[in-house]
Amino acid sequence: MVLICKLAGIIFVMGAAGYLSLSMGQNLDRRKCELRGLYSIFIQLKSQIQYMGDTLPECFEILSKGSKGALSDWLMGLTERLNTKQDMGFSKIWQEELDRLYQISALAPEDVEPLRELGDKLGAADIAAQLKAIDYALLHMERNRQALEETMEQKKKVIVTLSLFGGFMTLLILF
Amino acid sequence: MHEKKKEIMKILSAKLRKILENSDIDFERLQELRLRMNEPFIIRYDGKEYFVAENGSLTKEYEDAYEINAADIKETLEYISSFSLYAYEDEIRQGFITVQGGHRIGLAGKVVLEQGRVKSVKHISFINIRMSHEKKGCGTEIMPYIYEGNQICHTLIISPPGCGKTTLLRDIVRMISDGFKNHPGVSVGVVDERSEIGACYRGIPQNDVGIRTDILDCCPKAEGMLMLIRSMSPAVIAVDEIGKREDIDALAYVMNCGCQMLATVHGASVDDVKNKPILRKLVEEKLFKRFIVLSGREIPGTIESIFDERGSVLYDGKIALAGGA
Numbered sequence: 001m002v003l004i005c006k007l008a009g010i011i012f013v014m015g016a017a018g019y020l021s022l023s024m025g026q027n028l029d030r031r032k033c034e035l036r037g038l039y040s041i042f043i044q045l046k047s048q049i050q051y052m053g054d055t056l057p058e059c060f061e062i063l064s065k066g067s068k069g070a071l072s073d074w075l076m077g078l079t080e081r082l083n084t085k086q087d088m089g090f091s092k093i094w095q096e097e098l099d100r101l102y103q104i105s106a107l108a109p110e111d112v113e114p115l116r117e118l119g120d121k122l123g124a125a126d127i128a129a130q131l132k133a134i135d136y137a138l139l140h141m142e143r144n145r146q147a148l149e150e151t152m153e154q155k156k157k158v159i160v161t162l163s164l165f166g167g168f169m170t171l172l173i174l175f
Numbered sequence: 176m177h178e179k180k181k182e183i184m185k186i187l188s189a190k191l192r193k194i195l196e197n198s199d200i201d202f203e204r205l206q207e208l209r210l211r212m213n214e215p216f217i218i219r220y221d222g223k224e225y226f227v228a229e230n231g232s233l234t235k236e237y238e239d240a241y242e243i244n245a246a247d248i249k250e251t252l253e254y255i256s257s258f259s260l261y262a263y264e265d266e267i268r269q270g271f272i273t274v275q276g277g278h279r280i281g282l283a284g285k286v287v288l289e290q291g292r293v294k295s296v297k298h299i300s301f302i303n304i305r306m307s308h309e310k311k312g313c314g315t316e317i318m319p320y321i322y323e324g325n326q327i328c329h330t331l332i333i334s335p336p337g338c339g340k341t342t343l344l345r346d347i348v349r350m351i352s353d354g355f356k357n358h359p360g361v362s363v364g365v366v367d368e369r370s371e372i373g374a375c376y377r378g379i380p381q382n383d384v385g386i387r388t389d390i391l392d393c394c395p396k397a398e399g400m401l402m403l404i405r406s407m408s409p410a411v412i413a414v415d416e417i418g419k420r421e422d423i424d425a426l427a428y429v430m431n432c433g434c435q436m437l438a439t440v441h442g443a444s445v446d447d448v449k450n451k452p453i454l455r456k457l458v459e460e461k462l463f464k465r466f467i468v469l470s471g472r473e474i475p476g477t478i479e480s481i482f483d484e485r486g487s488v489l490y491d492g493k494i495a496l497a498g499g500a
Contacts, residue, residue, distance in 0.1 A: 125297060
């Protein structure tokens with residue numbers, strides 16, 4: 001009976017460690033995917049501002065339809081808030097919505113941070129300044145994506161190793 | 176909430192909304208709101224100017240008025256432009272934006288020049304919100320003078336500024352397009368260079384211009400007239416405030432194409448138009464068959480007289496346009 005309990009304990013602890021490593025690995029994949037999505041959104045936003053002349057709520061609505069998951073939800077929420085025109089300037093809405101993006105997505109704070117400066121630039125009369133600001137944010141996003149891709153495999157290995165090691169250590173302590 | 180009130184509230188800053196919410200003004204009688212940075216909040220209501228106090232009351236005392244600040248201007252501008260001033264670059268260059276409901280927002284600030292031409296306006300500190308007031312039926316009295324049998328005559332409306340020529344033109348366009356009494360409706364093309372006739376918002380006319388009317392919005396008149404001829408084959412073309420040489424040339428071309436012309440021009444009388452070198456041709460070469468002269472002598476939109484191309488007076492008196500101008 002004791003042996004069965006110990007076996008069940010081993011399976012549970014190792015299963016939890018495996019699940020943890022898998023979940024953390026998936027989170028890294030999701031972050032990479034969302035960074036790519038975000039990059040693509042801002043490339044499209046740039047061309048919509050430059051060539052189509054759409055207003056920001058129109059741009060975000062179009063972009064939300066072409067996006068998936070957390071990014072689509074974020075853009076739709078942003079569109080709705082802008083369309084209601086309720087007692088708040090763009091800059092404040094933008095900052096609050098970036099906080100929400102961080103909460104609902106797998107993006108890291110350093111992925112969202114470069115976008116904060118856009119709050120003061122987007123929507124201004126000067127198109128050139130806006131495009132420059134978007135370029136600057138894109139540059140940061142690209143750097144973050146490259147850094148993530150370069151270290152992702154290593155990170156995944158570290159996560160798996162640490163999780164399994166943690167599992168073994170727990171087993172040793174318990175038994 | 177009243178539609179007009181809703182449209183205006185939507186574009187004002189939170190503070191100004193609150194002030195107007197507290198006031199008991201009737202938005203149908205509101206004509207203009209003026210926002211000038213660090214200056215009192217002023218409105219034109221029932222033809223008179225008032226200061227608006229912070230509690231929403233209308234006053235004649237400057238000291239009691241609410242003072243517009245930079246945040247009010249910034250927030251209002253953001254709402255007017257849907258947070259996207261860049262999307263209204265062309266309109267800002269012209270000095271105004273038309274918003275939903277056809278209301279016209281005049282903007283002023285520091286003008287940015289590029290090679291001597293206005294490129295943009297930055298540091299916008301002055302906003303003038305002019306309420307759209309459509310006067311349906313104001314042209315009913317003069318419609319019989321525009322028709323000759325079943326044929327619509329080339330018609331020129333002559334009027335000093337602010338005397339209702341655009342309002343009258345819009346109503347004539349609507350009636351020609353929808354059909355007037357036993358005259359069937361015909362296709363009308365409007366070149367609306369300053370977005371005043373149709374007051375288009377996102378391409379959709381906010382004013383009733385008739386069921387058979389096509390509008391080229393924000394398009395230069397001369398170019399627009401030729402574009403309409405090529406693309407929409409209208410029976411009648413309407414333009415507001417002609418005055419440049421190229422407008423007159425395009426107008427003559429349109430008339431030669433068999434289209435009937437409706438146009439307006441600044442002036443106090445036919446003689447006044449004759450005295451302007453560029454416009455003289457319109458009268459001397461008898462391009463137009465009807466001349467309608469408006470004035471604001473009693474109320475804006477008073478018809479002074481209607482002449483034909485020979486100068487014969489068809490109407491001489493004063494008809495106040497139904498509902499005013």
